[in-house]
Amino acid sequence: MxxxxxxxxxxxxxxxxxxxxxxxxxxxxxxxxxxxxxxxxxxxxxxxxxxxAAADTKAGASVDTQATYLRLVEQMQKEDLWFASLAHIDALEQRWSVSPESSRARAEALRQTGQAAAAETAYKRLMGTPLESAGYRGLGLLAGARGNYAEAVQLLSQAQRRTPTDALLLSDLGYAQLRAGQIDQARLPLMQALQLRPDSTQAQANLALYLEVTNQRDQATALMDANRMSETTRMAVREAAQQLRAPGGLAAPIVAAAPASTRGEPIVAPLALKPSRWTGAGSTRTAIQTNPPASNAEAPFSPNSIPRGTP
Incomplete structure (x- = not known):
């Protein structure tokens, strides 16, 4: 040639x-x-x-629309690149100006990077927009992180009224109600969360916590067995339930065992008011039918109370 x-x-x-x-x-x-x-x-x-250059290319010349850039930011946040996502949100807003979607992404990143005051301001910007539910949810999570679970319940309830089928929001609400001492009220959102998202490890763990707190230990064990929860997760759920049952436990922070991804160090955090990464959950989809225990007694258990979902 x-x-x-x-x-x-x-x-x-x-x-x-x-x-x-x-x-x-x-x-x-x-x-x-x-x-x-x-x-x-x-x-x-x-x-x-x-x-x-792949990452820069995705975030640079090839990102030619606001929607495409927002999807990039969302993907970064799914991968826990919260600090990096803040830089890209700055670039996005410089190019296309502020939008409810970019404000929500910023608020989430600020909360996840420990900037609570700035996150609160960003969440409040969502009021009166189509993403108002996300604003209430974020404010509720911030209230829960401060240990103000009564306020968290109020704010998360506002979010739930706007997006009633959001399973993770329902799980957060149920957990906040447990911590606020509203044990009976927590049953409904926690059951809804698991049936809407039976594969959610967060929903599984929080319902198991409710069952432990209400002395339905057989059902809690069945739920954890059916979803192949790791021993670390089981221990975290049982320790959290023990703390909630203890005098003054509702006001005290729960020390949950950390997943493997955090190098095994204990963390002081709610089970649901923060993204949960429970390890060891299998692919089995399970929904437990429970009834409020009578006089705080242990409810009878039947294997038939665990209908298997479709994989």
């Missing part, structure tokens, strides 16, 4: 590997002399550069 043909063959590569333009120009200026050797030497480096 003639050198000129080789040079023409570089054109598609230049379009795909835009970041390698300088190298391609130098090859052209040299008349493609020694092209094969130079290309072989630089191919690996170019691939490494492409991988390193």
């Amino acid at each position: 003639k050198p000129s043909a080789l040079c023409m063959g570089l054109q598609p590569a230049r379009r795909v590997l835009a970041f390698a333009t300088a190298a391609a120009v130098s090859l052209s200026a040299a008349g493609c002399a020694g092209l094969k050797d130079q290309y072989a030497a630089s191919a690996d480096a170019q691939q490494r550069k492409a991988a390193e």
Whole structure:
């Protein structure tokens, strides 16, 4: 093949590997002399550069709409890149201005990075917007983090009235009610949460906590067995229930065993008022039918009370 043909063959590569333009120009200026050797030497480096630039490419030239950029930010937050997401939210709002969606993303990132006051301000910006429920939920989570569970219940109830089928919100509400001493009221949202999202480890753990607190230990064990909860999770649920049953336990912070991803260190945090990463939950979908215990007595248990869901 003639050198000129080789040079023409570089054109598609230049379009795909835009970041390698300088190298391609130098090859052209040299008349493609020694092209094969130079290309072989630089191919690996170019691939490494492409991988390193992938994130910047997604967040840069290829992100040409506000919706696309918001999806990128949401994905970063799903991966717990909260600090990095704040930088991208700044860039997004500089380019497309502030929106309810960007305000919600900012509020979540601020809360997750320990900036409670700024997060509260951001959540309040959502009032009167289509994302008002997210604003109330965030404010409720902040109240729970301060240990003010009565206020958390009020705010989470406001959120639940606006989005009544949000399973994780229902789980948060039920947990806040447990901590506020509203044990009977907690049963309904916790049962709803599990039946709406039977694969949610957060919903499973919080219902197990309710069952333990109300002395329905057989049902709690059945729920944890059916969902293959790890021993660490079981211990966290039982210790939390023990603390809630203790005098003054409702006002005291619950020390939950940390998942493996936090290097096994204990954390002081609610079971649900913070993203939960319970480990060891299997794929079995389970819904337990429970009744409020009479006189705080242990309710009878039947294997038939655990209808299996579809995988």
